[in-house]
Amino acid sequence: MVLNVRIDDRMIHGQVAAIWCNKLKTTRIMVANDEVASDEIRKMTLKMAVPAGIKSSIISKEKAATNMAAGKYDAERMLLILTKPQDAVELIEKGMKIESINVGNLGFRDDTIQIKRSINVTKEEAEAFRKLDSMGVKLTAIMVPDESENNLMDYLSQAGL
Structure with missing residues (x-):
């Protein structure tokens, strides 16, 4: 059973491994990413x-x-763990049931707009988030489990996206 879907371009790192896994009592971490799945060195890392x-x-x-x-x-x-919202749209279209997604980190890139301290999105990512929202997926932007719940769509709106 999927307990939590997280968008985090860092994938598996200390915060996920220590804090999120402990809080959720996780027994498996899955990264669904085509590029990393085909790169043995990145998978091993x-x-x-x-x-x-x-x-x-x-x-x-x-x-x-x-x-x-x-x-x-x-x-x-x-x-x-997914690295971008387009992946979540694709998985839902393939039949996976996703009710909620927490966005933890999307790093700065040249074509992004910062919507929260650790979240920078492209216009295409903002569009994918809007599509997920219209599909009924609850979207939050929480870095660590102790942070209060919020609505990612509010951050997109405040940024004019």
Whole structure:
């Protein structure tokens, strides 16, 4: 079962491994990312950040959707990590049920607008967030679990996106 879907372009790092996994009592971290799934060195590097006792899957979006549909992870307490909102749209269109997404970090890039301290979005990402919102997905922007809940769409609106 997917406990939390997080968009974080850093993927697996200390904050995810230590704080989020402990808070959610995660048994598996899944990164669904086509580029990383095909890069053995990046996969190996990410797996080194996974805490002992927690399983990991670093797989393509297609494989993630297929495995979820087959119930492969039903007994797991999973944290699903994506690197951009377009990935979430694609997974939903492939049949994956996603009710809520927490956006943790989207780093600065030349074509981005900062909407929150740790969140910078392109116009295409803002459009994908609007699509997710229209699909009924609850969108929050919480860096760590102790932070109060909020609505990512408010930040997009305040930034004129």
